[in-house]
Amino acid sequence: MRLTLACAALLFTFPVAGRAQDTHAGHAAEAMQQPPAAPAPKNPKLPAAEDQAKAALNASPRHGEYIDVPVTGSTPVRTWIVYPERKDKAPVVIVIHEIFGLSDWIRGVADQLASEGFIAVAPDLISGKGPNGGGTDSVATRDDVVKLVRELTPADVDARLNAIRAWAAALPAANGKSASVGFCWGGGTSFRYAMQSGLNAAVVYYGTAPDASALGGVQAPVLGFYGGDDARVTSTVTPTDTAMKAAGKSYESHVYDGAGHGFLRAQNGQNGANMKATEEAWPRTVEFIREHTK
DSSP: OOOSSOSTTTOOOOOSSSOOOOSSTTHHHHHHTSOOOOOOOOOTTSOOOGGGHHHHHHHOOSOEEEEEEEETTEEEEEEEEEOOSOSSOEEEEEEEOOTTOSOHHHHHHHHHHHHTTOEEEEEOTTTTSSGGGOOGGGOSSHHHHHHHHHTOOHHHHHHHHHHHHHHHHTSTTEEEEEEEEEETHHHHHHHHHTTSTTOOEEEEESOOOOOGGGGGGOOSOEEEEEETTOHHHHTTHHHHHHHHHHTTOOEEEEEETTOOTTTTTOTTOGGGHHHHHHHHHHHHHHHHHHHHOO
């Protein structure tokens, strides 16, 4: 399938009101069209790369299932939830998908988080917006999924994420703490969602921050990971760091030399730089979420 729009370059922030703006559409398309490298064996301590995700899900020993989570005044949100294997209560991590919707790769990330002891929930944020009221699975092409995600408004997304978080936090197995982690479009969304009260941590993979004027409203510590060869996104990191410090907010950023946009999904790309970035970023992700959701 030929992509005309892509997540990889999509990283933007939602404005305070109105429709989300995709200022970098097409950036990932170039990378996605390159011939894929042969898949390497999956490291059990890392999320699967895109080409390994389906097999990793099939082999997972953890309990994962789809749940339709009700949202007041809106269509229920189809959500993939994976439970950890532990005897005590666990924090909740909301996994916010790329502009490609709820894919096997995103579900695989959720499964990996569950392997680390978290209750992982991955909502399909275009639930009800596809053909016949469907979500990502109902849409014929990836380009059409991209279009539907781009049409989401901040109000749409907030209402759905808030409903997901409230539902998951009330689960008998949950400890009441929560975090978000997002990728590409979802990375920018995760950063913006850090402005919601009650969230304990937010992780951003190659996503841009809200406008500097809005950063005073950030409520949770934020951790960001970026590719050194993703200048359209990474060029925003230093200004974001300056603005977050000025606002007295917690923001930790890591830029990985040679890595491209979407490095956690495309682990075999950039002549090894994407894998190196993955091997450094993922353990820090787990440590950061664990630290703030005890």
